[in-house]
Amino acid sequence: MPSFSKRMGSLVVTLAFLALALLLLAESYSEDYHLSRASTAMGPAFFPRIVLFLILGLGVLVIAQTIRQGKEMADTSGMARVLGLAALTVIYGIAMDWIGFVFASIPYVIATAALLGYRRWQWVVPVSVLYAFAVWFLFQKVLLIILPASPWFQF
Amino acid sequence: MDLILAGFLDAVTPLSLLAIVAGTVIGVIVGVLPGLGSVVGITMVLPFTFGMPQVPAIALMLGVYCGSVYGGSITAIILNTPGTPQAAATVLDGYPMAKRGEADLAIGWVTTASTLGGLFSVLVLIVAAPYLARFSLQFTPIEYFMLGIFALTCIANVSRGQMLKGLLSGLAGIMLATIGTDPVTGDLRFTFDNFELSAGVELVPAVVGLFALAEMFVRVAERWTPATAAPPMRVGFRMPPLAAWKGRLGGLLRSCLIGSFVGALPGTGAATASFIAYSEARRTSKNRENFGKGEPDGLIACESSNNAVTGSALVPTLALGVPGDPVTAVMLGALVIQGVIPGPNLFSNEIELVYAIFLVLILVNLVMFATGALGAQLFTRVLRIPEPLLIGLVLVIAMIGAYGVRGNMLDIWVALGAGLLGTAMRFAGFPIAPMVIGMVLSPMIEQSLRQGLLITRGDFLAFFERPIALALLLLTLSVVAWPLLSRLIRRR
Numbered sequence: 001m002p003s004f005s006k007r008m009g010s011l012v013v014t015l016a017f018l019a020l021a022l023l024l025l026a027e028s029y030s031e032d033y034h035l036s037r038a039s040t041a042m043g044p045a046f047f048p049r050i051v052l053f054l055i056l057g058l059g060v061l062v063i064a065q066t067i068r069q070g071k072e073m074a075d076t077s078g079m080a081r082v083l084g085l086a087a088l089t090v091i092y093g094i095a096m097d098w099i100g101f102v103f104a105s106i107p108y109v110i111a112t113a114a115l116l117g118y119r120r121w122q123w124v125v126p127v128s129v130l131y132a133f134a135v136w137f138l139f140q141k142v143l144l145i146i147l148p149a150s151p152w153f154q155f
Numbered sequence: 156m157d158l159i160l161a162g163f164l165d166a167v168t169p170l171s172l173l174a175i176v177a178g179t180v181i182g183v184i185v186g187v188l189p190g191l192g193s194v195v196g197i198t199m200v201l202p203f204t205f206g207m208p209q210v211p212a213i214a215l216m217l218g219v220y221c222g223s224v225y226g227g228s229i230t231a232i233i234l235n236t237p238g239t240p241q242a243a244a245t246v247l248d249g250y251p252m253a254k255r256g257e258a259d260l261a262i263g264w265v266t267t268a269s270t271l272g273g274l275f276s277v278l279v280l281i282v283a284a285p286y287l288a289r290f291s292l293q294f295t296p297i298e299y300f301m302l303g304i305f306a307l308t309c310i311a312n313v314s315r316g317q318m319l320k321g322l323l324s325g326l327a328g329i330m331l332a333t334i335g336t337d338p339v340t341g342d343l344r345f346t347f348d349n350f351e352l353s354a355g356v357e358l359v360p361a362v363v364g365l366f367a368l369a370e371m372f373v374r375v376a377e378r379w380t381p382a383t384a385a386p387p388m389r390v391g392f393r394m395p396p397l398a399a400w401k402g403r404l405g406g407l408l409r410s411c412l413i414g415s416f417v418g419a420l421p422g423t424g425a426a427t428a429s430f431i432a433y434s435e436a437r438r439t440s441k442n443r444e445n446f447g448k449g450e451p452d453g454l455i456a457c458e459s460s461n462n463a464v465t466g467s468a469l470v471p472t473l474a475l476g477v478p479g480d481p482v483t484a485v486m487l488g489a490l491v492i493q494g495v496i497p498g499p500n501l502f503s504n505e506i507e508l509v510y511a512i513f514l515v516l517i518l519v520n521l522v523m524f525a526t527g528a529l530g531a532q533l534f535t536r537v538l539r540i541p542e543p544l545l546i547g548l549v550l551v552i553a554m555i556g557a558y559g560v561r562g563n564m565l566d567i568w569v570a571l572g573a574g575l576l577g578t579a580m581r582f583a584g585f586p587i588a589p590m591v592i593g594m595v596l597s598p599m600i601e602q603s604l605r606q607g608l609l610i611t612r613g614d615f616l617a618f619f620e621r622p623i624a625l626a627l628l629l630l631t632l633s634v635v636a637w638p639l640l641s642r643l644i645r646r647r
Binding site: 006009010012013014016017021024027028032033042043044045046047048051052054055058059061062065074075077078079081082085086089090092093096097101105108109110111112113115116117118120123124127128131132135138139142143144145146147148 | 202319326343372376377542546547555559562568575579580584585600601608
């Protein structure tokens with residue numbers, strides 16, 4: 001995993017905030033907002049614009065503060081696990097939509113445990129199956145909250 | 156009187172009692188497990204509240220809240236690692252006492268002190284919340300606007316030396332909440348022609364992502380042994396003898412007062428209260444030379460103060476609709492989903508519910524005592540659950556929490572996006588709490604600003620002609636200026 005300084009992380013996040021603020025600010029000056037502005041004294045873009053300008057100002061201050069900091073290196077030794085778990089969770093979200101809660105959750109719990117180094121399958125597999133069905137039953141049948149279903153069964 | 160009785164009857168229905176017991180037990184387990192904490196605990200039980208009536212739903216969340224604040228102390232005593240940040244100071248005297256072979260007595264002290272602290276805070280809530288609600292009837296939108304700004308500034312200010320980042324995080328939260336339908340004109344904003352965004356970014360999925368998902372993602376970056384070691388000592392519960400309380404009641408009361416005061420302030424929380432009370436106890440205790448060596452006064456100070464936060468933190472939440480920390484912000488979001496609108500109207504129109512909440516909190520604290528007394532040994536067994544397995548199980552329930560609000564897949568994506576954002580922010584040193592508080596306060600700040608400007612015919616300076624608003628502005632300015640001033644004073 002490549003190493004980077006802590007201030008690099010801070011700069012990246014601040015710049016992302018600034019980029020988003022600029023995008024939304026540009027949007028707030030589009031034709032849609034001019035039309036609605038005619039209806040009231042303070043249109044829908046009035047408050048967001050104040051907030052966006054404040055974000056831009058504060059963002060510049062944070063960048064200036066961050067640049068003054070030392071180049072302390074960040075500990076990236078566990079970053080592969082973080083990215084792996086984040087990727088697995090994104091796949092889990094997609095899978096839940098396609099194959100339903102139960103069929104997505106069982107492999108997700110197994111894969112998470114495997115990714116994080118726990119491979120006692122005699123525990124992981126039954127726990128993941130029981131847990132997925134128990135949660136499904138509790139929500140779907142007891143609390144009457146409909147969970148994403150597979151194309152094949154009601155779970 | 157009838158209303159009080161009706162409220163109390165709501166709090167003792169079988170479902171409410173079940174929710175109190177289940178919430179408290181889940182809360183203690185969440186507290187015992189290092190790294191989960193109160194916010195993750197409440198986000199985990201949120202989906203269960205969606206299908207429940209109001210009082211049981213609130214009871215479940217309050218149980219988790221109080222139980223998790225207490226539960227962290229058990230781990231602090233037996234593993235020398237606080238289960239939650241609120242129990243960090245408990246380690247200082249809890250573990251030395253356990254090493255002496257008195258883990259059961261240490262658990263007895265913290266359980267009793269937590270219960271007494273919690274009950275004291277309920278008293279504060281019962282006295283202060285209606286008074287504050289009555290006082291807030293004098294508030295116009297102008298005062299609410301200044302109050303929102305004050306609360307947000309406080310929360311950003313306590314972001315451990317990262318005030319600018321805290322403020323930026325809070326503003327980003329405010330901005331996120333403006334996406335969707337304009338509350339005044341009904342126009343769509345920043346939806347980019349996506350119909351599903353017209354309802355805005357839901358608070359619960361965002362909180363699930365920012366706290367639960369980000370916490371789990373960040374957690375795996377740390378090194379840990381695959382299976383958590385079993386507790387190294389025999390644990391149980393031993394009630395401290397009544398005679399041992401002699402000379403300690405003054406310290407208990409002082410710590411309860413500190414916890415209650417700190418809890419009612421926006422931006423602070425149980426961890427802050429615990430450290431302040433501990434240092435105050437170390438300064439004033441007759442046994443100060445025993446601090447750090449297993450002194451009960453230290454345990455009483457930490458645990459009574461951190462649990463005294465629980466009730467008082469609800470004072471601004473219920474009376475003004477202004478959450479003081481992420482836990483009450485999540486609870487506020489859940490209350491709104493339940494159709495409860497906190498604020499002065501809650502105390503005039505739904506007083507039954509308020510009385511029910513008071514009784515629920517009292518019962519939660521009593522159940523917490525029973526739970527600690529009967530189940531301390533049992534709870535330490537959850538530490539044996541392998542963490543890699545636990546992380547997967549927590550993430551599954553967290554994702555359902557995000558989905559369950561509206562049954563909409565978009566909320567899963569919001570939670571995932573917020574989880575990735577929260578992870579990046581945590582690694583980059585940005586505090587998360589101001590973002591959540593910003594999201595919660597955004598509608599109030601925006602609407603009150605726009606209504607206030609209508610009242611003053613567009614004159615913003617007229618806001619400061621009102622005494623309460625001016626006082627809040629001065630408080631806000633002092634909060635912003637204090638770090639700079641204190642730095643200047645230190646240099647001299």
